[in-house]
Amino acid sequence: MEIARLKEELIQQRKSKFKGNIYHYSQVNFAYNSNKIEGGRLSEDETEEIFETDSFIPKSDETIKLDDLIEMKNHFRLFDYALDTLNDDLSKEMIINMNKILKRNTTDEENPRYNVGGFKIIPNKIGLINVIDTSAPEDVEKDAEAEVQKVHDKFIKKVDELYIAKEKQIMTV
Numbered sequence: 509m510e511i512a513r514l515k516e517e518l519i520q521q522r523k524s525k526f527k528g529n530i531y532h533y534s535q536v537n538f539a540y541n542s543n544k545i546e547g548g549r550l551s552e553d554e555t556e557e558i559f560e561t562d563s564f565i566p567k568s569d570e571t572i573k574l575d576d577l578i579e580m581k582n583h584f585r586l587f588d589y590a591l592d593t594l595n596d597d598l599s600k601e602m603i604i605n606m607n608k609i610l611k612r613n614t615t616d617e618e619n620p621r622y623n624v625g626g627f628k629i630i631p632n633k634i635g636l637i638n639v640i641d642t643s644a645p646e647d648v649e650k651d652a653e654a655e656v657q658k659v660h661d662k663f664i665k666k667v668d669e670l671y672i673a674k675e676k677q678i679m680t681v
Contacts, residue, residue, distance in 0.1 A: 575614045589609055
């Protein structure tokens, strides 16, 4: 399915508020997996219940952090923001805005060490066993701009390849 058609379908399905469509599936799946990557304890069923009803009944006695619930709701908003800005160029401002949307009303937003709405100020690594180094705080903005440029360049290259292929197809007719 081409991207423009998929985007239009997602927008129409968002407006319809019906369950069981690709918009509904994408919201639940992306939010659940994002929360799980961050160590959240919500199940996929609980995530779907939150998306559909703004509430859920825990399936276990496990403690669910309020931040997990807030971030889950924020993730739904972030998905809609990404859908609304799909045609815009990815930028530093957009990345920062996405971070603000995701962290709105969480304890991270109140904690200055997380610098919500800006780039990190404390060094970190990812993982415990197969450790992945991340950018140093003083390099994050520059490295983020370089990554955005890489994504942009890959996109332009792909568009050029598609254009050349289409041109060849037209010339052979």
